[in-house]
Amino acid sequence: MKSSVWHPNTQMREWSSFDTITKGKGIWLIDEKGNKIIDAVGSMWCNVWGHSNPQLIKAITKQSKQIQHSSLFNLTNEPVEKLAKNLIKISPGMNKVFYSDNGSSAMEIAIKMALQYWKNIGETKKTQIATIENGYHGDTFGAMSVGYVPEFFGKFKKQLFSTIQFPVPNEYRLPKGFTLSDYQNHCLEKIEKRFSKNNDIAAFIMESGAQMAGGVIIYPKDFQKKISELCKKYNILFVLDEIATGFGRLGSMVQYQDQKSIPDIVAYGKMLTGGYLTMAATLANKKIYDSFSGDFNDWKHLFHGHTYTGNPIAAAVANENLQMYEKHNLIKKVQKTSKIFEKYYQEILDIDIVGDVRHKGMLMGIELVSNKNRKTPIRTKKSINKVFFEEGKKQGIYLRTLGNIVMLVPPLSIQENELELLLKKTIKTIQVAKSKTF
Numbered sequence: 001m002k003s004s005v006w007h008p009n010t011q012m013r014e015w016s017s018f019d020t021i022t023k024g025k026g027i028w029l030i031d032e033k034g035n036k037i038i039d040a041v042g043s044m045w046c047n048v049w050g051h052s053n054p055q056l057i058k059a060i061t062k063q064s065k066q067i068q069h070s071s072l073f074n075l076t077n078e079p080v081e082k083l084a085k086n087l088i089k090i091s092p093g094m095n096k097v098f099y100s101d102n103g104s105s106a107m108e109i110a111i112k113m114a115l116q117y118w119k120n121i122g123e124t125k126k127t128q129i130a131t132i133e134n135g136y137h138g139d140t141f142g143a144m145s146v147g148y149v150p151e152f153f154g155k156f157k158k159q160l161f162s163t164i165q166f167p168v169p170n171e172y173r174l175p176k177g178f179t180l181s182d183y184q185n186h187c188l189e190k191i192e193k194r195f196s197k198n199n200d201i202a203a204f205i206m207e208s209g210a211q212m213a214g215g216v217i218i219y220p221k222d223f224q225k226k227i228s229e230l231c232k233k234y235n236i237l238f239v240l241d242e243i244a245t246g247f248g249r250l251g252s253m254v255q256y257q258d259q260k261s262i263p264d265i266v267a268y269g270k271m272l273t274g275g276y277l278t279m280a281a282t283l284a285n286k287k288i289y290d291s292f293s294g295d296f297n298d299w300k301h302l303f304h305g306h307t308y309t310g311n312p313i314a315a316a317v318a319n320e321n322l323q324m325y326e327k328h329n330l331i332k333k334v335q336k337t338s339k340i341f342e343k344y345y346q347e348i349l350d351i352d353i354v355g356d357v358r359h360k361g362m363l364m365g366i367e368l369v370s371n372k373n374r375k376t377p378i379r380t381k382k383s384i385n386k387v388f389f390e391e392g393k394k395q396g397i398y399l400r401t402l403g404n405i406v407m408l409v410p411p412l413s414i415q416e417n418e419l420e421l422l423l424k425k426t427i428k429t430i431q432v433a434k435s436k437t438f
């Protein structure tokens with residue numbers, strides 16, 4: 001239909017109308033005409049149990065009959081208290097939970113906590129933030145500053161605060177003459193050299209386990225761990241963004257445990273409510289939290305709070321979601337089901353416009369190139385996203401690309417046969433879309 005909505009990233013003329021989704025069932029999205037497409041992007045990477053899950057709906061219904069929203073300013077409510085306990089239990093090292101309603105805000109809060117921590121303890125020189133190139137942490141100004149991707153945010157460059165950026169090892173696009181391990185060491189040396197030069201860095205902020213929007217760049221073993229060790233050595237706060245990569249997406253509940261790198265602050269979002277309601281959380285360790293407590297006139301507290309901070313319905317569905325992770329042993333299931341990706345790996349790589357395939361847990365990135373040897377990113381007559389969306393739809397799959405990467409981020413609980421179907425449809429789509437490239 002012609003839409004009165006200003007859609008994210010799709011205002012170009014090529015998007016003159018939009019299909020209307022009216023229902024969802026499991027991995028399937030169903031439009032007003034009854035057409036079914038597999039949700040290969042898990043509704044922007046947040047869906048856990050598929051659509052219309054009865055237990056999650058029940059949790060929402062039950063809580064909405066009790067209290068629909070009550071502020072966390074001066075008050076608390078049962079679902080958020082229970083959720084905070086649950087989150088602290090699964091997050092080693094963390095002590096308190098600050099709620100917000102989207103991932104970008106959770107990262108703004110993380111940035112504010114990290115910067116103010118040093119002020120609170122009387123350290124005024126630590127004002128810089130270090131990050132890695134190509135990271136993504138959301139679309140608000142602080143999040144854009146720490147996750148600067150030139151193509152996304154170039155138009156606001158002047159308004160963003162500056163950060164210290166370090167390169168990230170991407171095995172597919174290593175600089176000439178480097179092996180992966182050489183380049184990883186080179187990146188870590190650069191970080192250590194800068195850390196040791198000046199005592200001005202407040203925090204190092206990175207996505208945990210992999211960069212998602214930056215192109216599915218899965219960190220080599222020990223990269224994150226070594227950065228966390230450098231942060232400790234040079235007294236720099238280590239802040240992790242697990243909004244897209246935590247909660248099972250990369251095959252572990254808490255990715256930083258897998259990476260052996262305990263942060264001072266961590267942010268969760270997306271899958272926290274199973275993908276049903278909007279909620280995010282920023283967790284901090286005791287050292288951070290304690291620095292914010294004092295007398296009123298000390299002004300050490302954190303000035304931050306959104307209208308819907310700690311919404312009880314969102315918290316109730318998040319609690320149910322977490323309980324279901326345990327009951328159904330979801331992480332083990334993700335680890336097992338995700339092996340299906342490997343079965344199709346070579347077949348995808350053999351397609352002549354596929355340069356690289358990267359996979360971890362319930363995530364796959366397929367990098368499209370026009371020349372395999374030169375690794376030239378592919379170009380299409382329309383946007384790549386539009387081409388893949390249209391061709392995908394014909395195959396019965398909802399696909400969204402980021403740059404020249406086809407992202408597969410299905411609901412975490414997808415069954416093995418469903419994942420096989422999704423991969424077969426993706427392969428077909430790439431083969432057909434090939435003719436639309438130049």
Ligand SMILES: Cc1ncc(COP(=O)(O)O)c(C=O)c1O
Nearest residue numbers: 102103104136137138212243244
């Ligand atoms: C790693 C990461 N951090 C933060 C965000 C921002 O989350 P939200 O879109 O909920 O604001 C995203 C969103 O894709 C993300 O992938």
